[in-house]
Amino acid sequence: MAKTFKYVILGGGVSAGYAAREFAKQGLKPGELALISKEAVAPYERPALSKAYLFPESPARLPGFHVCVGSGGERLLPEWYTEKGIELILSTEIVKADLAAKSLTSARGETFNYQNLVIATGSTVIRLTDFGVQGADAKNIFYLREVDDADKLYETIKGKKNVKAVVVGGGYIGLEISAVLKLNNIDVTMVYPEPWCMPRLFTSDIAAFYEGYYANKGVNIIKGTVAVGFNTNSDGEVKEVKLKDGRVLEADIVVVGVGGRPLVSLFKGQVEEEKGGIKTDSSFKTNVSDVYAVGDVATFPLKLYGELRRVEHVDHARKSAEQAVKAIKAAEDGKTVEEYDYLPYFYSRSFDLSWQFYGDNVGDTVLFGDNKPESPKPKFGTYWIKGGKVVGAFLEGGTPEENNAIAKVARIQPPVESVDQLAKEGLSFASKI
DSSP: OEEEEEEEEEEOOOHHHHHHHHHHOOOOOOTSSSOOOOSOOOOOGGGGGTTGGGGGSSOOTTTTTTTTTTTTTTOHHHHHHHHHHOEEEEEEOOEEEEETEEEEETTTEEEEEEEEEEEEEOOEEEEGGGGTOOOOOOBBOOOSSSHHHHHHHHHHHOOOOSSSEEEEEHHHHHHHHHHHHHHTEEEEEEESSSSSTTTTTTOOHHHHHHHHHHHHHEEEESSSSSEEEEOOTTSEEEEEEEEESOOOOOOEEEEEOOOEEEEGGTTTSOOOTTTEEEEOEEEOSSTTTTEEOOOEEEEEEEGGGGGEEOOOOHHHHHHHHHHHHHHHHHHHTOOOOOOOOOOEEEEEEEEEEEEEEEEEESEEEEEEEEEOOTOSOOOEEEEEEETTTEEEEEEEEEEEEHHHHHHHHHHHHHHHOOOOHHHHHHHHHHHHH
């Protein structure tokens, strides 16, 4: 028996939750909207999984971080969906999408028909088993994407004494997980192939601060090599990590954070793709009528830089979802919405550190402030300059006002007369814009 809805949100992450809230805000009749997720819980703020969820004291738990608390909004508990007449269809994996027929089929054989579809499937983690790494299917090798993953990791941490952990990857997940494992009094070694951490965003100068800070906290860092195999004990649990450079590291647990890939395979050949995602316009509409794509899966026009981009970040996940729903609702009234004008924004928190980045990390760089890892209150930043203008800005340890100031700089792109003068002025350059 097929179920039919006016609107279907496919996915259960941040974008899905924020899209549901926007539909409710715009006005819904009971039974018009369904949200279909393969997870067993209502949408939640995913970033908590690599931070507060793993804290040794008072860790975050659901229902505490359901959307939309991450942006200061109302917490949408399962009851909220019921009150709004939204059908929350959980633990349901969609295995077939027929966009021409406007129908979705679940692993259990259920059919869901829709008039308008919002694709909010997000990303999946890249696994070492994808590359055939020897022993990568051993027990206690963890990935972090869903609450279930975090639960398993947390239980293992709490169930062992004198734990040795190896974190594979030097990006977002690698840095955040290494910090939170250290807070749990775990012996942590990070391993990554690049010459410095977070290479897609950090300059070598920025990275040197974080690597120094982590080393001072007791995190061992091994750069320029990769894990090529894992040895196990008689229970099939990981006990050693073999590195390409010949070293062998003891490990009771391994956490892998080597990136993600957008979940678009359901729609292959049915929708236009670009840069690994589903190509959309500035309203997140695809080339298929009544089909929208938001969050990690969308390759959209980034107005500020006049190019198509795909952005994997919670801020864009929230904002793109809201934009798409506004566009759907406006189209029904024969209206249009303002063009999506996104300023790229990334942030992270670990230990007592907190950084924010706005804009584009291209061109020459200028470092300013106190970036000594041993400083009691480090505060430093970097500007990116291209074509004589500041196009990007990074700040560690900023106040809300200072973070707003660097965001404004990245948006306005003020001209730079002298790079030396900019280095001298540092943060005050942003504050006076």
